[in-house]
Amino acid sequence: MQTSIDKPKLDDDMKSESFAASFVIQGFVCLVVLDLLLRFLGTAGYLGFNPLRVSHRSWVYWNEREFLLDAKASKQKPLNTALFGSSLMMSALHGGDAVYLNKPQNVTLHHKSQLFKDLVEKRSGKSDNNFAFALGGEMVSDAYILFKGMLEQGQGCRPEKLIYGIAPRDFMDHALPSVTSTEIYRYMRRVTDLAEIEKQARTSPTEKLELWLSKLSYIYQHREEFLYLQSRYAKFICRKLLGAGDLDLVHAPMHIRKQAFLELPEDSAPNEVIVTPPVGPEPYVDNSSEYRNRYRKYREYQFAEQLGYLEKLLQLAKANNTEVILVNMPLTQANMNLMPSGFYQNYYNRVENLARLNGARLLDLNDQKLFPIEYFGDGVHMNTRGGKRFFEVLVDKLFQTEKAPRPEIKPAT
Amino acid sequence: MLFNSLNYAVFLPIVFALFWLSKDKWRVWILLIASYIFYMSWKPAFILLIIGLTVANYYLAFAIAGAPDQKGKKKWLTVSVVGNLLTLAFFKYAYFFNDTLSAILKSCGQPATKLPFDIVLPLGISFFVFEFIHYTTDVYRGHQPIRSFPAFALFASFFPTQIAGPIxxxxxxxxxxxxxxxxxxxxFDNGISLILLGLFKKVLIADNLSFFVQGGFSQPELFSGLDLWIFAYAFAFQIYFDFSGYTDVARGSAMLFGYKVPINFNLPYLAANIAEFWHRWHISLSTWLRDYLFIPLGGSRVSKLLNYRNLILTMTLGGLWHGAAMHFLVWGLYHGLLLVGHKLFQAGKDSLPALKNIIDSSMGKFASVLLTFHAVVIGWVFFRAETSTIALEMLKRMFTLSPALDNGEKVSMLLTHINYPLIYPTIFLILPVLAVMHYLSGLVSGIDLNKKVPRFCKIGYAFALMFLILVFSPDKSPRFIYFQF
Structure with a gap:
């Protein structure tokens, strides 16, 4: 028998007390009103969000900053070559120029390869303009997003050639849970329209929830703008009230810097990483434990997903008349030995097939005769001399294969 | 599932809606299932542990109540207490015991022992085991056992208090x-306000301080004595805002279901002596220790010496409850000694009226608060340091005001030379603001703000907290400190 106690109490309470009188609900309504107001102002163009105003300056920010400022100042002569890749390409870029120019290279600010430019100009007799989007940890999905972002800046920003240094890690990294977990993805969301991949890029329920929340709330979607304001005013207070000096450069003990790198969003100052020309033999650091973790568990889902982004990139390039040259980056045998059995061959075959199907060239520079161990600073990254060697070999191969007949397009097997 | 996660932001409203839309008789079941889901969101297998202990203690309580004589009751209580403590010891102290044994064996030239398996500490075990011990002990003391199994199961597993209390x-x-x-x-208003306030304390204050504190405690040898004082102050506020933030969310969540959970903090850094501090800090633990350890040991109704022994033993075991490590034990011992010192001082003070007058004056009270705070801060160094040796080394540097080296030059404060991350330069503003806020909270603590504060202020308060949490919650937030206990 149902008694009065069995009735849901909410109904009883709602009769006597109106929840409209709740100050929490009224506060929430204020938040919704503010959100709608900001959405209206944003849509009407009254709120000028600028992707160069950031609370933390990651490497992708420094890259985009120079690229966008160049594009704005029309300094960007027709872009001949874009150099893409992860830290493997990055170390070659900075090390190569450090040796070639015999000058220290500031990793934060150095985004154009003088060595590559001179080598190409010498071979072709034509002027060459390049820009490097080679960033530590860059996955294939990041490369696609960066390339898309370049194209969205207009015709002058479309590269004629895209030289993309790839390696197995870019397709399979146990340390990266999803496409959205990279700083490149997080930053580029503000620069380019990622609506087409946002849903599929988010795999976990939390990520999906976060996407839903960012669509629902304009404030949440534009958190970075508020974080920028917070850091700006915090710096202002530090300078005015606490007499802090220069806050744009980093002055901190190394262990605090390392801790920040692990726990805080990526933030690099222009006084932090400088690649200097070598003096004497360069040391070799064993980084096998790091790569053992990265290769730890082969996930076919992640590999296939990243391969899908490579296909997207190749198709986007084709549609925009950009020639893509994939460069299989040199690795040491020690690093190759850490990969799961059969993975490397599978990776190479599938990339080769995809390149063939989409009319891209694939240059295999992973050859220990070309790049013996003395050119490496660790298991995967070239040292400064290796960087110089890399660009010399690359340009050689580029001009050799340019003359060779293009391979026939064969269906996937 | 963390309170400061998006998952909880979805979980709580779903449970709230299901709870209030269902009939009364189903509500306990809904909360029980929700609590078990909450627990399983971490490591599903451990649900067997909490259910196993629940069933065992449920029937043990009836065995105690139904035993024909005192001897029988005591026998079943012993089974319950020993069983609960052994479970806790296995998960929490096995490594500690093994390491201690290994050290002893090593000193005798014998090979060290190694546990044949890995042990993962189940979340919240220290809290629910203490609740079970309280329950069976009180049944032994004459309280009626709980008839309703779901109500009893929910008592032990209620998700707002499941992981870190209050007990x-x-x-x-x-x-x-x-x-x-x-x-x-x-x-509803009070519940949501408490949740928002707790999240604010955790994600906006404690998490930022956490980064700063980690920097100092991870390599204290790099910093000067003055720097280490700043790190110790910062940890004092970090742990307070972290744990009281957790408690606020727990109490607020419980309030949404119409339940009241006891308070755990009452402006602890305004305590004028160490005994008062323990009446204001982690209240549910200190009252548990009083009722189920200090009093059974004889409490204060024994000789002075035994009373001091009981205080020291209770606090040392209380320290060890926080974690199986020597520095927690030292922290507990330190507080035990402080309590004994306080007792001795109280006795001396009463016999010296002039001293009593000075201490009871407003300046005397202010000095007492300051002194107590610093005594607590020194204790936090033991609590937070990786080992007690490091803690002692830190304290040595703090009291001798050792300089630090900056590019080879001796400086009295290295912190003023660090500009990154921003928490470092801003700490000199943040800590005084937190101290003043704590003091002001003490001034208004006796006032019923619900009645005095104008409505628009309350709306603004709720709005501001929601806005700040929405905007400034970091993507990654460290776990609550007390989750590890």
Whole structure:
């Protein structure tokens, strides 16, 4: 028998007390009103969000900053070559120029390869303009997003050639849970329209929830703008009230810097990483434990997903008349030995097939005769001399294969 | 599932809606299932542990109550207490015991022992084991056991308090489960406000301080004595805002279901002596220790020496409850000694009226608060340091005001030379603001703000907290400190 106690109490309470009188609900309504107001102002163009105003300056920010400022100042002569890749390409870029120019290279600010430019100009007799989007940890999905972002800046920003240094890690990294977990993805969301991949890029329920929340709330979607304001005013207070000096450069003990790198969003100052020309033999650091973790568990889902982004990139390039040259980056045998059995061959075959199907060239520079161990600073990254060697070999191969007949397009097997 | 996660932001409203839309008789079951889901969101297998202990303690309580004589009751109570403590010891102290044994064997030239398996500490075990011990002990002392199994199971597993307390008392809690729940605008407002305040304390204050504190405690040898004082102050506020933030979310979440959970903090850094501090800090633990350890040991109704022994033993075991490490034990011992020192001082003070007058003056009270705070801060160094040796080394540097080296030059403060991350330069503003806020909270603590504060201020308060949490919650937030206990 149902008694009065069995009735849901909410109904009883709602009769006597109106929840409209709740100050929490009224506060929430204020938040919704503010959100709608900001959405209206944003849509009407009254709120000028600028992707160069950031609370933390990651490497992708420094890259985009120079690229966008160049594009704005029309300094960007027709872009001949874009150099893409992860830290493997990055170390070659900075090390190569450090040796070639015999000058220290500031990793934060150095985004154009003088060595590559001179080598190409010498071979072709034509002027060459390049820009490097080679960033530590860059996955294939990041490369696609960066390339898309370049194209969205207009015709002058479309590269004629895209030289993309790839390696197995870019397709399979146990340390990266999803496409959205990279700083490149997080930053580029503000620069380019990622609506087409946002849903599929988010795999976990939390990520999906976060996407839903960012669509629902304009404030949440534009958190970075508020974080920028917070850091700006915090710096202002530090300078005015606490007499802090220069806050744009980093002055901190190394262990605090390392801790920040692990726990805080990526933030690099222009006084932090400088690649200097070598003096004497360069040391070799064993980084096998790091790569053992990265290769730890082969996930076919992640590999296939990243391969899908490579296909997207190749198709986007084709549609925009950009020639893509994939460069299989040199690795040491020690690093190759850490990969799961059969993975490397599978990776190479599938990339080769995809390149063939989409009319891209694939240059295999992973050859220990070309790049013996003395050119490496660790298991995967070239040292400064290796960087110089890399660009010399690359340009050689580029001009050799340019003359060779293009391979026939064969269906996937 | 962390309170400061998006998952909880979805989980809580779903449970809230299901709870209030269902009939009274189903509500305990809904909360019980929700609590088990909450627990399983971490490591599903451990649900067997909490269910196993629940069933065992449920029947043991009946065995105690039904035993024909005192001897029989005591036998079943011993089974319960030993069983609960062994479970806790296995998960929490096995490594500690093994390491201690290994060290002893090593010193005798014998090979060290190694545990044949890995042990993962189940979340919240220290809290629910203490609740079970309280329950069976109180049944032994004459309270009636709980008849309703779901109510008892929910008492131990109630998700808002499951992981880090407050440690509940069944006499307060079970009647609330059994009575029809009632949702009022006031409890809704208070509940949500507490959740928002707790999240604010955790993600905006404690998490930022956490980064700063980690920098100092991870390599204290790099910093000067003055720097280390700043790190110690920062940790004092970090742990307070972290744990009281957790408690606020727990209490607020419980309030949304119409239940009251005891408070755990009452402006602890305004305590004028160490005994008062323990009446204001982690109240549910200190009262548990008083009722189930200090009093059974004889409490203060024994000789002075035994009383001091009881205080030291209680606090040392309380320290060890926080974690199986020597520095927690030293922290507990330190507080035990402080309590003994306080007792001795109280006795001396009463016999010296002039001293009593000075201490009772407003300046004397202010000095007492300052002194107590610093005594607590010194204790936090033991609590937070990786080992007690490091803690002692830190304290040595703090008291000798050792300089630090900056590019080879001796400086009295290295912190003023660090500009990154921004928490480093801003700490000199943040800590005084937190101290003043703590003091001001003490001034208004006796006032019923619900009645005095104009409505628009309350709306603004709720709006501001929601906005700040929405905007400034970091993507990654460290776990609550007390989750590890």
């Amino acid at each position: 509940k008392r069944f006499q307060d809690f079970i009647p609330q489960f059994l009575a029809p729940a009632k949702l009022t605008v006031k409890s």
